[in-house]
Amino acid sequence: MRNAAVLAPEISLEGYLSAYSKKVDAALKKLFVRRKEEPASVSKAMSYSIFAGGKRLRPILVLAAHECCGGNAKDALKTAAALEMIHTYSLIHDDLPAMDDDDLRRGRPTSHKVFGEALAILAGDGLLTYAFEIAAQNGAEMNLDGKRTAALIQAIARGAGSAGMVGGQAADLEAENWKNKNHGFNPARHLEYIHLHKTASLIVASLEAGGILARAPESRLKALSDYGRALGLAFQIADDVLDAVGDKKKMGKMGSDAANNKLTYVSLYGVEKARMMARREASKAKAAVDVFSSQRNHWLKRIADYTIERDK
Secondary structure, three states: OOOHHHHHHHOOHHHHHHHHHHHHHHHHHHHOOOOOOOOHHHHHHHHHHHOOOOOOHHHHHHHHHHHHOOOOHHHHHHHHHHHHHHHHHHHHHHOOOOOOOOOEEOOEEOHHHHHOHHHHHHHHHHHHHHHHHHHHHHHHHOOOOHHHHHHHHHHHHHHHOOOOHHHHHHHHHHOOOHHHOOOOOOHHHHHHHHHHHHHHHHHHHHHHHHHHHOOOOHHHHHHHHHHHHHHHHHHHHHHHHHHHHOOHHHHOOOOOOOOOOOOOHHHHHOHHHHHHHHHHHHHHHHHHHHHOOHHHHHHHHHHHHHHHHOOO
């Protein structure tokens, strides 16, 4: 099979995203056959959220980065699935009453509304830990040496952990009622930290994971990281805009930022300036992958445009 980048002129971005999303879903279905050691309750709760739909952006980025570095997408499917597990766990926990207290996710009731808070927490925990099992499996199947396998797990853990996504979540909580903070609080700096960590860190991890599985050199991994940071900012700024002015039916969620007095790019800068900032970050993302040939970086550049053009 030819590398998908060769077919770039023949496939629409919508077709590419749909095809790769289906590949990820097929991989997830193989991985989510209940194991005999698992209680049925937690298995059902994990599956409920992982198969609730969604853009599958992070796993698609694993596959796109892998191909950009010369790999074959099918070889990275398990790691792609692992990144979707981590993303889904974060959504389950983010929706909890102690966090954003959301009742709707991807057009249907959130996990804690269906299964209760305790089981929702455990489902998130199960998804997070299963992700590392599957990523390690993928490294072994691809005969990565110990150093590269360690780098793969480290990249994912760094993106998901307290210096990454979890840290961003904590900073997001700290920013509640931000307008009443003391004069030492810098909302612009704090907001950038939130988005770079809560959203961009796991996107960076997805790209790095795809590159590591393809045995990419450090210079290429850095380019993917730079792309991911800018893409993550663009994506989350666009999300802030959609939360404020997007079609709630298309988005499948209610849009709770304003009601929760959240610090966002819209609440700080307004809709139009936020849109401008998202476009700037998308341009930076595209520039970061100019080190790859146009045939290789085609889909990464198209995805950068998509992040700010989407309506859900």
